[in-house]
Amino acid sequence: MTYPFVKGHGTENDFVIVPADVDLTPERARALCDRRAGIGGDGVIRAARDEDGRWFMDYRNSDGSLSEMCGNGIRVFARYLREEEGATFPLEIATRSGIKTLTESGNGFTVDMGAPRVLGETKVAVGDRTWPATHIDVGNPHAVAFVDDLADAGRLLDPPQHDEALYPEGVNVEFVVRRGERHVAMRVHERGSGETRSCGTGACAVMVASALADGATRPAAYRVDVPGGTLTIEWTEDDRVLMTGPAVIVARGTTDL
Incomplete structure (x- = not known):
């Protein structure tokens, strides 16, 4: 199986993004993030959809473990969605810690992270x-x-x-x-x-x-x-x-x- 990927970074926190049909197992996440035998990254994002059709950031750390969300990763995901999927802003992205709203800001994005x-x-x-x-x-x-x-x-x-x-x-x-x-x-x-x-x-x-x-x-x-x-x-x-x-x-x- 071959599949497309996109790699990006936010302040040098780097990520590999793959399509929704990729089975993102812990083993595959580790292989993609391997900086010598893979593409290299601090994590992997699978560009999925939630039950409401909203974009969902399915995120794994470089060791294959799940994480609730990633602040730099969600900005890179927003760039991917704008350039690869034609997404417009403001944009809601679902994560394991809830829905985050992003707006464009210069060469980057502003993320409403919610209440701390x-x-x-x-x-x-x-x-x-x-x-x-x-x-x-x-x-x-x-x-x-x-x-x-x-x-x-x-x-x-x-x-x-x-x-x-x-x-x-x-x-x-x-x-x-x-x-x-x-x-x-x-x-x-x-x-x-x-x-x-x-x-x-x-x-x-x-x-x-x-x-x-x-x-x-x-x-x-x-x-x-x-x-x-x-x-x-x-x-x-x-x-x-x-x-x-x-x-x-x-x-x-x-x-x-």
């Missing part, structure tokens, strides 16, 4: 170092830790240690430093993918944690720098998180992976 849930304090650790962290859910779980230097967490080859009772299915962990007024930078270890160049939902969680720590009054907007670029996150007066960032298609082809 701030769920208390926790801890994360790498080796013998431990940091307090804030548990925030923006459709998937995050632990946000402020550090003195982004190098403090080391190479992040393995998932940071976390409360497995609190996060039985794993957690995305963000390490954050302040760069200026309403300006932060982050690194992230994504569950199921490892350390990546960017995480859209992670940037949203980081913004919320930063705004709470700063006592910022909503509406508030923050610049969040990631290794692969910059995202703008706004927390609105009516408790919505809006993420704006780029989405780029870099390749199209066919594969039998």
